[in-house]
Amino acid sequence: MVAFEHALILLLLIASLSVVGRWLPWPQLITYLLGGVGAALVPAFPKLTLDPGFFFLCFLPPLLFADGWLMPLREFVRARRAILTLAIGLVLFTTVAVGLVAWWLVPGLPLAMAFALGAIVSPTDAVAVNAITERLRVPARLTTVLNGESLMNDATGLVAFKFALAAVVAGGFSLSRIAIEFSLLSVGGFLTGLAIGYGLGRLRDVLQSWHADDPHIAITLNLMTPFAAYLTAERLGVSGILAVVAAGLYSGWRDPVRTDVETRQSTFAVWRLLLFWLNGIAFVLLGLQFPTLLAAVRDHYSAGQLLGFTAAVSGAAIVARLAWVFSGIYLPALLPGVCTREMRPASGLALGWAGMRGTVTLAGALSIPLLLPDGSPFPGRDIVIFLAFGVIAATLLVQGTTLERLIQRLGLREDDTRAQEERLARTTAVDAGLQALRALEFEATAPDHAAALGQVIGEYEHRLAVLEAEGETRRSARRRRQAGHRYRTAALQAERHAVDELWRTGKIADEVHRPLQQLLDHEEAVLRGAPPPAEE
Structure with a gap:
């Protein structure tokens, strides 16, 4: 009963902070974070204790699945080289760079935990980036690379994070052994996720053929998919994280053409609400933990040290991303084929600056176990979570509040490809509908049916004429559509x-x-x- 009351309080707090955040000049996630800190300072507010394992299972599978489900697979495949270069190369580079800086600066921090910190701050946050790029309508390729990178670097960063934690428990690590295990776990996890996604998709097809499917059943199975993929993969001893990503990619490719309108609309609505809750609750929970976390690290480090550590680690994460992106732009002059020709310096600067960290970093950091298997405290847990908190806050405040202005100054605009494809799709669809209507003219013998059919045909002919218009006629048609929309x-x-x-x-x-x-x-x-x- 108490846990249920706490959940209701958190949802009410998120809704209140969402209203307040509309008038504040920074990303919404910062509002949740500060709101959680403020609530923690209120004596009457409930004190919540997190179970790291439950937190990881509750938050990460649905977040990763949603990223894969919403990722356009065709565009992902087309931009795979740039995406994988960022999702694998940049993650490893950031892990090493941030890890070495943290290990060098923070007294007593084990090297494996420093690399765990580097791994967990390497994934970028798709929610924060999309909130800006969708509003500005930046070039389609840049959007695809950012979304694809966010999807894949979530997976690679979390897998690297898991290996680093395992090295802390084992007391050391072997690079060759890690490389072999990483390959096996990754391939096994990806195949497991595809199998789970395919199996649940076939189950929905069978239910549909039996006329036993409806939106409620379809949504329930869709929501179960990430947990089924993750738990099955973990039970098989392979990567549950990559299994969730694979299941999300497959489901996102399958669902749009195998589900009806009502199911699609309802599923999108449910997932939008679920992601709103998960992102909000995660940051509010971190804010609620912050006073206790700060008190724990203040026992070992001064305020000046903590500020210096946070600035250095955040700066290392930001600089590592910029350095990697620009090396990919300029190195092809020496190493042909390293980077694609489409990534010009302006796009590269926007790509490098779009490195805000968010919920995945937060969920991973809070999933660090409290104790080692022998019962002793997990070394460096508090300072790693604190620094992850610092990187999230710094990137959201510094990059999140300036990215929109940077994109505007660079003059990045949506290219003609998307507009041409949209016009082709609309024209083809309207023409097909018009042909279908004209084929029904011989059936409309009753006067009222003929009048109704003539009215619909007239509407389709007008829509087709607007889509095919050019020059001044097309601008006039656009003005008529705007006025019609308003009326x-x-x-x-x-x-x-x-x-x-x-x-x-x-x-x-x-x-x-x-x-x-x-x-x-x-x-x-x-x-x-x-x-x-x-x-x-």
């Missing part, structure tokens, strides 16, 4: 107000009001999902 929105609002007023005054019953309200909601969602383009 339709005003009409829907008036319809909603009239129907609600009838219900409030008792002139219509709930059974009449609710379906009409849902219909208006659907029409408004369609209108909101396809806003008219801005005028040139």
Whole structure:
């Protein structure tokens, strides 16, 4: 009962902080973090103790699965060289660079724990980056590389983190043995994830063929997939993290063409809510732990030392990323084929600066065990979590608040490829619909059916004419669409107000009001999902 009450308090706190965060000049995750710290200082606020294993299992599988599920597979394959260079090469480079800096600076920090710190701060945060790139509509390739990197470096960083923790427990490590085990665990985990994703997909196909599938069942199986992949892989002794990523990639490739409209809309809505909760709760929980964490590290280090450690580790993470990206741009002059031609210095600077850390770093750091197998405290746990906290806060405050301005100053804009593909898709779809309607003309013998069909054909012909228009005609069509969008929105609002007023005054019953309200909601969602383009 107490745990349930605590969960409700956390959700209420997240909702309140989300409202406040709309007026603050930094990323939303910082608001959650500071809100958690503030709540921890309130004596009456519940004191929450985290179980590292439960925290890892609860947060990371759904977060990694969602990244893979939302990743466009075709674009991922096209940009695989740049993505894998960042997701593997940059992760290892950051792990070593940050690890050596931390080991050199922090007295008493074991080398393996320093590398664990480097590994856990190497993954970037897709949520923080997407919040900026989606709003600015940057070039499609840059967006693909950032999203793909965030997906894959989550996996590689967490796997490296697990190996570093294992080295702490074992008291040492062998690079050759780690390389072999890493390869075996990675391949095994990826294949396990594909098998789980394929198996649950086939189960949904069978249920659909038996007419036993509905959105609730499909969403339930979809939500179970990351946990099934992770737990199965861990039981088999392979990488559960990569299993979740593989299951997410497969499900994201399969689901859009194998599910109906209602299921797709409902699934997206559920995942958006779940990710909102997970990201918010993770940062609030870190904020709640911070006073205790600070007190623990202050027993061993002064305030000046802690600030210096945080600045040095955060700076090492930021500089390592910039150095790796720009070496990939300029080294091809000496080493052909190292980097793609599309990555120009302007895009490279934006890519290098888009290195905010977030929930995956946080969840990994908080998953460090409290005790070693012999019962002694896990060495360096508090300072590693504290420094991970510092890197998250520093990158979100420094890079997260300046990335948008940097992209604008660099003049990065969405290229014509996406617009051309969108226009091709719209024109082809409307033309196909028009052909289907014309094929039905011989069936519409009744006057009312013929009138209805003629009206729909006229609408499709108008849409096709707008899409195929050029020059001044096309600009005029765009202005008409903008005006029509505005008028339709005003009409829907008036319809909603009239129907609600009838219900409030008792002139219509709930059974009449609710379906009409849902219909208006659907029409408004369609209108909101396809806003008219801005005028040139």
